[in-house]
Amino acid sequence: MEIRYDEIEIFRDNISTLKKTSLDDENMVKYYMTDAEVSVIHFDKVKKAYVRSLERKPKFLPCSSDALYIGSGGKICFIEFKNGKINDKQKYNVYQKIYESLLIFCDITGESISFCRNHAEFILVYNETKNDKIKEEKEEGRLQESESRVEIGKYFHRKGKKHFIRFGLERFERLYFQRVFTYTEAEFENEFVKGISK
Secondary structure (H helix, E strand, O other): OOOOHHHOHHHHOOEEEHHHHOEEOOOOOOEEOOOOOOEEEEHHHHHHHHHHHOOOOOOOOOOOOOEEEEOHHHOEEEEEEEOOOOOHHHHHHHHHHHHHHHHHHHHHHOOOHHHHHHHEEEEEEEOHHHOOOEEEEEOOEEEEEOHHHHHHHHHHHHHOOOOOOOOOHHHHEOOOEOEEEEEEHHHHHHHHHHHHHO
16 A cells, blocks of 8 residues: 555645754754655654644653655655764664554554565665764663764675664564664765655
8 A cells, every 4th residue: 555645634744854854953053864855744744733633632752753754656754863872872862763654553543563574665864973982772781883884884785785783773673663773874875865856
């Protein structure tokens, strides 16, 4: 089944661009993680409209991904932009955004998690310079993730025609999403934006 955002009012009312959804203005300086003018659904605004529509208002606002891309052929991508350093607290925040975005999406569309598992992707776009040397939790224990380890991992994954997933997000692939990607800003432009702009 192909979801058409223009047939869902709450999606249609919150159309934006990748550039606008990538804005980081927390430190009093506006920084866009992409300049792409591709149309997307501003999922943070969808979340707020969704909460306003609830008969019983929750005490806390849920978390959500920044953007939802629904393309031709049924391509669905949840996109989260992280400009800062991704530490354990930030990872937990991304995980929470995944869970709560999926629940909101499924409630709005009437679809199930198994639909997302078969049709949706999750993309985390991160600032490479702020995340060159971080520690990453692994189920087997703690591993030091360094810039060289990441580059070696990416190299071998490319050779095997696979993608390298950072920040422990591989746990969501095949469980909640068909595929999960972690991209630097440059990789996002080359591998996602150019791909959907063709």
